[in-house]
Amino acid sequence: MxxxxxxxxxxxxxxxxxxxxxxxxxxxxxxxxxxxxxxxxxxxxxxxxxxxxxxxxxxxxxxxxxxxxxxxxxxxxxxxxxxxxxxxxxxxxxxxxxxxxxxSLGVNLLFRLNRRLAELVGSVGGYQVRIDEVHHTQKKDAPSGTAITLAEGVIAGMPDKREWVNYAPGIDCSAHRIDDPAAAASNQVVIGSVREGAVPGIHTVRYESEDDCLELRHETKNRxxxxxxxxxxxxxxxxxxxxxxxxxxxx
Missing domain, CATH: 3.40.50.720 (NAD(P)-binding Rossmann-like Domain)
Structure with missing residues (x-):
């Protein structure tokens, strides 16, 4: 080739x-x-x-x-x-x-697991969702495309979720920005974005109810x-x- x-x-x-x-x-x-x-x-x-x-x-x-x-x-x-x-x-x-x-193969497995988990959680109800992503300081966009894909999977699987918003203190380029994640509406999925050091990429999806918590996490070790x-x-x-x-x- x-x-x-x-x-x-x-x-x-x-x-x-x-x-x-x-x-x-x-x-x-x-x-x-x-x-x-x-x-x-x-x-x-x-x-x-x-x-x-x-x-x-x-x-x-x-x-x-x-x-x-x-x-x-x-x-x-x-x-x-x-x-x-x-x-x-x-x-x-x-x-x-x-x-x-x-x-990344691992991230794409995460996408599929997250979509299925969102469907299951959506059928049960009672859970809030938060996505957090950490990348190196040279990454130009926020939230990451990976985090957005995860949020879209949540929205597709949970009938009570309609859109995502981004909490990214200190990052000027974040889209759909909010200044306080606690102010997010119940139909919004919060994506928290952090840029630090030389981190290749860490993504976490947390499903939390009053009684328990489910978490999916992927960490990229290198490029x-x-x-x-x-x-x-x-x-x-x-x-x-x-x-x-x-x-x-x-x-």
């Missing part, structure tokens, strides 16, 4: 290592200093582009790939209010797009698990058309 890497930071370099370990060719790397090279000419012959950049640049990067006829895997979070536009473009162009808020998942997704996507997620890969 001939791959392009869009976003050549720590994650991009880990992806490059894994691509080479698995016998693939890295034919193009794009970062801030050569962003203008992301065009149809440089993408010619690329089987799959793997995109991990920033919320401000992801949409344009993915659009460029789709318009050039290049399959693209993206794990950038914080911009997905426009994902539907790119999915429509992908269908229109007969392209291939794979998006996931988190490529390799995320990078490997992205490479496996690229291998899966190569030669395909359509829109895919981790649900499709794990089937």
């Amino acid at each position: 001939k791959a392009a890497i869009i976003g050549y930071g720590k994650m991009g370099r880990e992806i490059e290592r894994i691509l080479r370990e698995r016998g693939h060719e890295v034919a193009l790397t794009i970062d801030a200093d050569n962003a203008s090279d992301l065009d149809a000419e440089h993408l010619e012959g690329i089987d799959v582009a793997i995109e991990f950049t920033t919320p401000a640049t992801a949409y344009a990067n993915i659009r460029t790939c789709l318009e050039a006829g290049t399959a693209v895997v993206s794990g950038t979070t914080g911009w997905t209010d426009r994902l539907a536009e790119l999915q429509a473009l992908c269908r229109e162009r007969g392209g291939a797009l794979f998006y996931a808020s988190n490529f 390799r698990s995320l990078a490997l998942g992205a490479v496996v997704a690229a291998e899966f996507l190569a030669g395909k058309r359509g829109i895919y997620t981790m649900d499709d890969l794990l089937k």
